[in-house]
Amino acid sequence: MTMMTARITRLSWRLITTNPKRKVSQIKEFVVISDLKTIKLLLDRTRADIVFKYLVNHEMTVKQLADAMGKKPGTVLHHVQKLNNTGIIELVRTRETTRGIVERYYRAIAREYRLGITEMMRSRTKTRAPRDPVQSTLMGLSTLGITISQADMKRAHDLLSRIMEIETKTEKLINRSDNNAFQSLPTSTRINVLKNMTKFLLSKNSTYTKLNAEWHDLLSQYLNGKS
Amino acid sequence: MSWSNNEQVKRKPKTAQGISAMSKDLYLGFKFAVKHFLSYFLAMLGILLLTIIMVIVVLLFVVVPLVLFVGVPAFIVWVTTFSVEVGTLEGTIFIAIILLLVLPILGPFFVAYGSLYGMSREIIESEVTSAESAFSWYRKRALSLAGGGMIHFLISLAPFLIAIYAIFATPIPIPTDETLRMILPVGFIWVILSNGMLSLTFPGIIDGLSAAGAAKRSVRLCCRSPGRVLGSWSVFATLIGVPIMTFLDDELFDWIQIVPDSFLEPYTLLIVLLILFIVLPAMSITFSRIYLILTAQDESVYDNDDDDSEDYTIKLEVDYDES
Numbered sequence: 001m002t003m004m005t006a007r008i009t010r011l012s013w014r015l016i017t018t019n020p021k022r023k024v025s026q027i028k029e030f031v032v033i034s035d036l037k038t039i040k041l042l043l044d045r046t047r048a049d050i051v052f053k054y055l056v057n058h059e060m061t062v063k064q065l066a067d068a069m070g071k072k073p074g075t076v077l078h079h080v081q082k083l084n085n086t087g088i089i090e091l092v093r094t095r096e097t098t099r100g101i102v103e104r105y106y107r108a109i110a111r112e113y114r115l116g117i118t119e120m121m122r123s124r125t126k127t128r129a130p131r132d133p134v135q136s137t138l139m140g141l142s143t144l145g146i147t148i149s150q151a152d153m154k155r156a157h158d159l160l161s162r163i164m165e166i167e168t169k170t171e172k173l174i175n176r177s178d179n180n181a182f183q184s185l186p187t188s189t190r191i192n193v194l195k196n197m198t199k200f201l202l203s204k205n206s207t208y209t210k211l212n213a214e215w216h217d218l219l220s221q222y223l224n225g226k227s
Numbered sequence: 228m229s230w231s232n233n234e235q236v237k238r239k240p241k242t243a244q245g246i247s248a249m250s251k252d253l254y255l256g257f258k259f260a261v262k263h264f265l266s267y268f269l270a271m272l273g274i275l276l277l278t279i280i281m282v283i284v285v286l287l288f289v290v291v292p293l294v295l296f297v298g299v300p301a302f303i304v305w306v307t308t309f310s311v312e313v314g315t316l317e318g319t320i321f322i323a324i325i326l327l328l329v330l331p332i333l334g335p336f337f338v339a340y341g342s343l344y345g346m347s348r349e350i351i352e353s354e355v356t357s358a359e360s361a362f363s364w365y366r367k368r369a370l371s372l373a374g375g376g377m378i379h380f381l382i383s384l385a386p387f388l389i390a391i392y393a394i395f396a397t398p399i400p401i402p403t404d405e406t407l408r409m410i411l412p413v414g415f416i417w418v419i420l421s422n423g424m425l426s427l428t429f430p431g432i433i434d435g436l437s438a439a440g441a442a443k444r445s446v447r448l449c450c451r452s453p454g455r456v457l458g459s460w461s462v463f464a465t466l467i468g469v470p471i472m473t474f475l476d477d478e479l480f481d482w483i484q485i486v487p488d489s490f491l492e493p494y495t496l497l498i499v500l501l502i503l504f505i506v507l508p509a510m511s512i513t514f515s516r517i518y519l520i521l522t523a524q525d526e527s528v529y530d531n532d533d534d535d536s537e538d539y540t541i542k543l544e545v546d547y548d549e550s
Contacts, residue, residue, distance in 0.1 A: 075363075099354070
């Protein structure tokens with residue numbers, strides 16, 4: 001970078017008050033919980049209060065939590081250990097007081113937690129995908145009054161196969177497992193974004209447009225009374 | 228673009244280091260043990276009762292089905308024959324039978340002792356505990372605590388078990404009292420050292436680790452801070468071990484009798500009570516404290532200073548457009 005090629009637009013000072021030697025990760029904006037055990041853990045009122053009422057806002061010790069909740073420190077400690085073991089909260093620092101007490105400060109790993117029940121149910125429900133999705137789609141069209149004749153079947157199968165192949169490839173481009181920000185979106189938002197972006201990219205694909213036009217022509221013929 | 232503060236002041240950590248850290252651990256251990264004497268006293272009485280009941284239950288689980296199966300007279304004959312048979316057994320089978328009989332009986336005692344560490348963890352983290360919380364730890368960590376105790380037990384006795392095995396399995400002569408007197412100090416050092424290295428096992432189990440995981444971590448932490456861990460352990464081993472060894476009349480233990488029998492004998496009851504209700508709780512508090520500090524340093528989440536100020540860097544953020 002040289003002064004000739006760069007234009008400074010903003011200068012800001014920031015005081016970093018965290019110890020640089022620490023390994024503690026930054027708090028995430030939100031986390032989707034789809035693990036059944038973790039969901040069950042959070043159904044307990046005390047544990048839910050510990051996370052959602054206190055630890056999403058501040059880092060706190062067991063003693064502070066116990067005082068705030070009016071419970072025994074021993075009880076709170078058991079709950080905190082369970083939450084820490086499942087990774088919902090984390091230990092951020094340990095501090096020794098002048099009285100010799102060793103305070104462990106815990107914090108939630110995210111500011112907001114969302115229950116990924118849809119994803120959980122999807123993973124639990126064993127839905128069997130059809131062996132030949134193209135063939136089953138073509139057969140399924142008959143329920144709408146479009147019965148593809150044996151003469152057109154090969155052409156229809158080829159067209160639909162190529163269309164589906166391009167659609168799958170395009171979806172895979174967007175729905176990448178290494179894109180953590182995208183994967184951590186709520187399911188409905190993620191599906192909407194995926195649909196929208198796939199539609200846009202496909203509209204820019206000339207092969208897809210051509211194949212789609214051919215497919216629509218074929219469908220139109222049947223809808224206009226071809227049998 | 229960023230740089231660290233050039234005028235960094237080298238502040239001396241206020242946290243105790245080395246010998247002073249060890250003495251602070253011990254001081255706080257005894258201070259809190261005395262302060263929470265009543266809680267520990269009640270908890271230990273309750274747990275002792277529960278443990279005796281547990282031992283009886285464990286024995287009943289073995290004895291009742293046997294009695295029902297073979298009948299009382301046959302059972303008595305079987306027990307008598309068994310004890311004679313065990314005496315004649317040799318090598319691996321002998322050791323296995325002894326362990327099979329001893330470990331289930333010792334298990335509840337390990338759990339009882341381990342649950343004291345639960346109370347100590349509460350004290351060292353929040354300065355508060357109650358007698359009933361020992362039962363809560365007893366219930367929630369029973370298996371791991373029993374496992375931790377067995378690891379202590381087996382590792383401590385490993386050389387002795389190997390020695391017994393060697394005596395039975397190989398044609399070496401059985402050691403005389405004279406030879407034992409020379410071998411015993413080595414075994415004694417092993418027991419002290421191995422238990423010292425495993426002294427953070429129970430705090431680890433209370434922290435949610437498995438018995439084996441806690442034992443491994445204890446050894447690792449001890450290797451990292453041997454002075455603090457083994458130093459504290461030596462103090463407790465001396466406080467507990469010296470009176471016990473003094474009370475043992477066997478000539479084999481004469482070499483360790485630092486204090487004359489006659490001096491300690493009038494205070495036997497007092498010493499036993501002190502060990503049970505002050506020294507053992509103090510030990511659990513001390514090691515819980517050491518564990519919390521060493522693990523925090525291990526995970527880099529330890530604040531070195533007593534005050535709230537932290538090491539910091541001043542970062543200058545510059546956003547720019549490439550043109």
